[in-house]
Amino acid sequence: MPVLILGATSRIAQAIAAEYAAAGETLYLAARDADEAERIAADLRVRHSATATAAAFDARDFDSHPALIAAAAEAMGGIDIAIVAFGETGEQKESESDFRKALSVIEVNYTGAVSVCEALAAHMAAHATENRSGVIAGISTVAGDRGRPSNYFYGSAKGGFSLYLQGLRGRMRRHGVHVMTAKLGFVDTPMTYGLKTRIPIASPEAAARAITRGIRRRKDTLYYPRFWRFVMFAIKAIPERLFKRLSV
Numbered sequence: 342m343p344v345l346i347l348g349a350t351s352r353i354a355q356a357i358a359a360e361y362a363a364a365g366e367t368l369y370l371a372a373r374d375a376d377e378a379e380r381i382a383a384d385l386r387v388r389h390s391a392t393a394t395a396a397a398f399d400a401r402d403f404d405s406h407p408a409l410i411a412a413a414a415e416a417m418g419g420i421d422i423a424i425v426a427f428g429e430t431g432e433q434k435e436s437e438s439d440f441r442k443a444l445s446v447i448e449v450n451y452t453g454a455v456s457v458c459e460a461l462a463a464h465m466a467a468h469a470t471e472n473r474s475g476v477i478a479g480i481s482t483v484a485g486d487r488g489r490p491s492n493y494f495y496g497s498a499k500g501g502f503s504l505y506l507q508g509l510r511g512r513m514r515r516h517g518v519h520v521m522t523a524k525l526g527f528v529d530t531p532m533t534y535g536l537k538t539r540i541p542i543a544s545p546e547a548a549a550r551a552i553t554r555g556i557r558r559r560k561d562t563l564y565y566p567r568f569w570r571f572v573m574f575a576i577k578a579i580p581e582r583l584f585k586r587l588s589v
């Protein structure tokens with residue numbers, strides 16, 4: 342099965358790539374740092390005898406996205422699974438004082454993710470008869486379920502992406518293409534480096550296993566770790582007049 346990973350240098354994406362390589366799938370690893378993506382691809386070729394190609398990809402270079410999807414499809418003979426894994430949390434305080442920083446967070450997590458998903462949707466819809474089992478999986482976050490003062494640029498961009506994926510899921514259904522939203526809690530990656538919390542932090546490998554299992558089972562929305570579904574249910578139930586007073 343040809344698998345395209347966008348944001349392939351992410352720790353979670355690397356663990357997903359290793360899962361698919363071990364299963365004998367063909368990989369196309371697209372990342373902003375093409376040299377690092379090539380290093381990861383070379384490692385998968387040696388470790389798993391995988392067919393893995395690396396390419397440059399910038400989420401904010403919107404115009405380049407359709408050509409990248411076409412190149413990935415040509416290299417692999419189609420795209421069965423596409424995983425949108427990139428993201429940028431940014432620094433909330435810096436984004437509050439410099440809108441260019443906020444814009445970068447919005448463009449990476451929302452506009453860039455939507456842009457590449459639209460290119461994927463167009464490609465998968467056009468190849469619907471040969472590609473009835475296609476999947477687009479977008480990695481979002483539980484932080485997108487409710488706006489909080491501590492991370493609302495990142496949270497709102499990811500929350501918007503989750504809503505976008507929900508709409509895309511309905512649109513692509515008639516083409517036989519499944520769209521999965523993975524809403525992750527804390528995972529031990531550079532994104533959470535130095536985070537002090539009493540809430541359990543998952544390993545990237547465990548998150549990758551949950552995501553690939555979710556794709557196999559055609560889940561609509563996956564919360565991982567699973568307890569976050571109940572945590573967010575409770576958090577969303579707090580009345581706004583109380584919630585706005587909490588320092589969260």
Ligand SMILES: NC(=O)c1ccc[n+]([C@@H]2O[C@H](COP(=O)([O-])OP(=O)(O)OC[C@H]3O[C@@H](n4cnc5c(N)ncnc54)[C@H](OP(=O)(O)O)[C@@H]3O)[C@@H](O)[C@H]2O)c1
Pocket residue numbers: 348349350351352353354372373374398399400401425426427428429449480481482483524525526527528529530531532533
């Ligand atoms: N870790 C968590 O606790 C957590 C929780 C919820 C959701 N998530 C989501 O999980 C996904 C994977 O993140 P991670 O935890 O594995 O963190 P990570 O290792 O820091 O990965 C983030 C990735 O995003 C890429 N990226 C940033 N801006 C980009 C751009 N303009 N174009 C292309 N790629 C870009 C980075 O590329 P460079 O290597 O070039 O910087 C990096 O590969 C993200 O969508 C993140 O929002 C993570």
